[in-house]
Amino acid sequence: MTPPSPTAGALPELVEAYRGRRPERLPIWFMRQAGRSLPEYRRARAGLGMLEACTTPDLVAEITAQPVRRYGVDAGIFYSDIVVPLYLAGVDVTIETGVGPVFADPVCDDAALARLTAHEPADLNVIIEAARLASAAIPVPLIGFAGAPFTLAAYAVEGRSSRDHLAARTLMHARPASWDRLMTWMADQSGAFLAAQVAGGAQAVQLFDSWAGSLSAADYRRFVLPYSARTLAWVRGQVPVVHFGTGTGEFLTALAEAGADVVGVDHRIPLDEASRRLGGATPVQGNIDPALLGGPWEVLETHVRDVVARGAAAPTHVVNLGHGVPPTTNPDVLTRVVELVHTL
C-alpha cells in the first residue's frame, strides 16, 4: 500500500538535515501544510468538528498525507491541534471557527487550577494509532506536533486567544507557585502527546510556542524555558527536536537550550542573522514570509532564493515558512515553491 521511500536504506534528507548533516537536496515542508488551505481537506473533514477529526486516526492519517501527495514536500506534519492532549484528558475545551480554542473553565484562580490539574493523564492510544497510520501513509518522515506549555497556558488562563497574553504573564509574576503547577502539568500533557507520536512512528518532533514572542528574554528564561525543556525531555534523544516560536528573535539561544536540535525562525529576522545569534552551530528551519505567498511569483521567487542563500550560513537548513500557511493561500503557489527549492 505504502509507496517505497525514496530514501529507504538511509536516513531521509529531512532527518539528516535536522541532525546537522547536509543532505544532497534541500528539504522543505510548510507549517500548517495540512488543513484549512486545501480543498481536499475541506472535503475530507466536511461535517466533522476539529477535535473529532483530530481523534479519528484514519482521518488524521489522510489529512496528514494530503499535502505530501500534493506538494511533494519532504515531511508530513501530524495533523492535530495544540489542545488535543487536553481534550483527550477530559478538559472541557472546544475549537470555535474563527476564534480558536475556548476553555469552559479558565484558570482564573487556584481552585480552577486544581480542577484542571486533577485530570488524569489522557489515554493516548488514539494518537499512537493515528501517528502509525500517518507514518505508513507517507513516503517521507512524519513530524510530531505539540504546543509548548506557555502557549497552552496562555489559552487556559485567558480562556481563549488574546493579543498580549496579559493574564498568563501576570500570573507568572504574581503567583509563581501556581504558574509552576500549571506549566508543569501542561509540559507533561504536551510531552506525553509528543511521545505518543514518536511511539507511532514520528521521526522528528516540533514544539510550537507561537506566543512566546510576547515575552521578554528574561521572562522566557525564568518562566517558560524550564517547562518547554520538560516537554522535550519526553522525546529527547529519540528523534530530532525542532523548537519554533514567532517574535522570538531576542532569545533564539534559549529555544535551543530547552533541548532543541533545530530552531525554527519566523519571518522577522533573516536566517544568517538567526544563525549568528545561535552561535553558528545549530540547524535552522524557516523562514519564507507567508505574506509573500499572496504576491507575484517573481517577488516570491526572489525572496525564496534569498532565504535559501542566507540559510546556508547555518550548518543545515530545512526550508519552511516563517509561520503557518495562510488559509487564503493558493496551493499551486506552494507546489511551485517546493519545485524551486528542490532545484536550489
Place this chain on the structure above:
Amino acid sequence: MTPPSPTAGALPELVEAYRGRRPERLPIWFMRQAGRSLPEYRRARAGLGMLEACTTPDLVAEITAQPVRRYGVDAGIFYSDIVVPLYLAGVDVTIETGVGPVFADPVCDDAALARLTAHEPADLNVIIEAARLASAAIPVPLIGFAGAPFTLAAYAVEGRSSRDHLAARTLMHARPASWDRLMTWMADQSGAFLAAQVAGGAQAVQLFDSWAGSLSAADYRRFVLPYSARTLAWVRGQVPVVHFGTGTGEFLTALAEAGADVVGVDHRIPLDEASRRLGGATPVQGNIDPALLGGPWEVLETHVRDVVARGAAAPTHVVNLGHGVPPTTNPDVLTRVVELVHTL
C-alpha cells in the same frame, strides 16, 4: 480655573526630558491613561460612541484631564483614536466594542484605494479646539496623539484588526505603487492630525505604530519608515516627537531615524539594552510591563525600580508602560506607581 503650572516660567519637566535635558524629577505618564480603565471616564462617555466622544471638544478635554487629576502624572495624552482623522475626512469607519476600528470599504484593490484617497483632507478645527481646551484643562503638557501610517494601513487593508497584518504586508510587496499611494495618504492624514493638536497647544507629540512589530527590520525601513517620517515632518522642529511601537526591538534606530526625538520601548527589552541599540544618545520612554500592574505591589515595585535604574543608561528617561493601560487595571495601582517614581 486652571491651577498654575508647577513649572511655570520654565519648560515643564516632561519637555525637558524629551529634549534630552535631565529634569529635577523623573517624569511619568501612562499610555492609555485616559479612557476605559477609569470609572469617571465611563460616566463621562456614557451613551456616546467612541468617535462621537472623540469629536466633542469639551468631552475630549475632560477625558484627557481625568487621569492628570487622578494620578498626578506629568503629561496629558490627547484622548482620541487613530482613525479619528479618517472619520473626520468622511471615511466610513466605526469603532466596535471589543473589536476596534472596522472599515466598511476595505482597501482590497486599487478601486477601493482610489475611493479612500479621493476623500478631501478633513476639517480639523474640532481637533484644534479640543486640544486647546485640553491644554487649558491640565497643569502639565498635552501630548498630541496619532496612529502611524502602517498601523492605519493595516486596519484599512484588512478592514479590521488582525494578528499578523498579512494583507497589508502582502500589498507592500505585491503592489508597491498602490502601497505608496495608500501610505502617503495615511501619512498626511496623521500628520495633519498631529499638526492640529500642536496648533491647539500640544507641547509634544507621540506617533503610535502599535503593529510595526509584525515587520522585519528590512521591510520596516523600506515600506514604513519613509511614510512615518512624512507624518512626523508635519510637526518636526515645532515640538518634541516620541515614536513608539511594540515588538520593535530589532529596529529601534529606524524609529529614531523617522524623525523622532524620543523612542518608546515596549516591555520586551530592558531600557539599558534599548539605549545601547540607540547608540546611547536618544531619550527613551517606557517600559513597565503592563502585566505586572495586576500582580502584588512588591513585585511591581521591584520591577518599576529596575526599569528606572536601567533607564538611567539613556540620556533621559520618561517613565511609562511598555504598552497601554489594560482595561482591568486598578487605578489606585497607577497612583502608587506615580508616587513611587516621583521619589526615585
